[in-house]
Amino acid sequence: MGRPVSLGLSLRYGAGYAGIAIVTQTVLVWLAYFYAPPAEAGLPSLLPIASVGAAMLVGRAVDAVSDPLVAAWSDGTRSRLGRRRPFMLLGALPLAITFVLLWWPPTALSTAALAVYLGVMVSLFLLFFTVYTAPYLALLPELGRSRAERVGLATWQAVFQILGLAVAMVGSGFVIEHFGFGGMGLALGALSLLTFLITALGVPEAPSSHQSPSPGVVESALLTLRNGPYVHYVFSHVLFWIGFNAVVVGAPYFVTVMMGGTEADASVALAVTFVVAVLCFPLMGRLSNRRGLKWTLQVSMAALAAALLLWALVGRWPGLVGAFGQGLMVFAVAGVGVAGLFVLPNAMVAEIADYDERLHGMRREAMFFGVQGFLVKTAMGLSSFGTTWLLETFGYTGERALGLVFLGPLAALFVLAGIAVLSGYREDVVRGETGVPYQTIPPASSRI
Secondary structure, eight states, rough: OOOOHHHHHHHHHHHHHHHHHHHHHHHHHHHHHSSSGGGTTTTTOOSSSSHHHHHHHHHHHHHHHHHHHHHHHHOOOOOOOOOHHHHHHHHHHHHHHHEEEEEETTTOOOOHHHHHHHHHHHHHHHHHHHHHHHHHHHHHHHHHOSSHHHHHHHHHHHHHHHHHHHIIIIIIHHHHHHHHHHHHHHHHHHHHHHHHHHHHHSSSSOOOOSOOOOOHHHHHHHHTTTTTHHHHHHHHHHHHHHHHHHHHHHHHHIIIISOOOOOHHHHHHHHHHHHHHHHHHHHHHHHHHOHHHHHHHHHHHHHHHHHHHHTTTTTTSSSOOOHHHHHHHHHHHHHHHHHHHHHHHHHHEEEEEEEEHHHHSOOHHHHHHHHHHHHHHHHHHHHHHHHHHHHHHHHOOSSOOHHHHHHHHHHHHHHHHHHHHTTTTOOHHTTTTTTOOOHHHOTTTTTO
């Protein structure tokens, strides 16, 4: 706890987020496109797009249940390796293997059997993702004890996340063009495994020594959901992710259909978003120090909402800039919102965990991240299903593109709703700057 956060420790901890970003964003961007490509792509259609959405929804539902279970198990673990590293070591290899298998479906299966295969593989992939990621995130509040240290760790997470996204969403398009989706899966799976192990093996964790008994899974989850600041934060975060996930799933279709680009151009467009995000990282730090984490996150969300509203107008702007250039401008504006999404939330959860410890005398970092994972992943499953339904119902081809046109504004509505929910978050109370209580009545079964 008292060890200073050195640059080397920050780099080794942040490295794991590169692999997390690679596997998750590759699946978000390319999985639907791989199994149900548009006619313009000239690729074989493996499944109807609605079946892909249903398989992703099943996987998200199975995965969501595992978040609080893994979180409670990690919070209550007592071992010489600590509370987090045993799970990270256990989950790293299966996570990489299941990622690879998503891109190597059996060729002899019927359409129904292939849909089942996809649902099972997505479920296993997301299960092992939770086993690794929930304990990984819970390390941040333990490694950094001050806001400066935590924001620093979160910033390095964001840097490595951008690097991972650059590989997954920029480099992946070029790898696909030269080696196909299967080759891309093998290459990115191996690279991700390397980053997982750098963190799992390279970040020391003190042996578990907490004396306070941990509550059970249900009790701990209910206690978490009765934390007033957390409720405002997490449901705002859920709404943010519903909108963001929808446009990530739709991005390859948007670039190839509405912007007139190729799969490689989709990578270029996403690269614009990430470059802008990196340039905005210092701004996020300055704004959060001056105006607070809440205000800065709301500004970031507003920038993303503005980009999503402009999404529907691409190809219709007055002036000399064509549809492709207009689309790149939309991706650039979205980069401001992505910067806030990458840097700020984990630092906010760390402060909420401190607030909870002051109330109950327990460190339950993993449960806060676990409940967040449960809610976000469930929302992302619904978002993916809704996105694919919207595209299939209203169209996602050059001749019938209303689904793509509607997608941006609908996603913007969710982000704007998230801003409204976050307005109830009392940052001064969370940081202990006021004596006003901000905790709802705990569950009757609570032993605390």
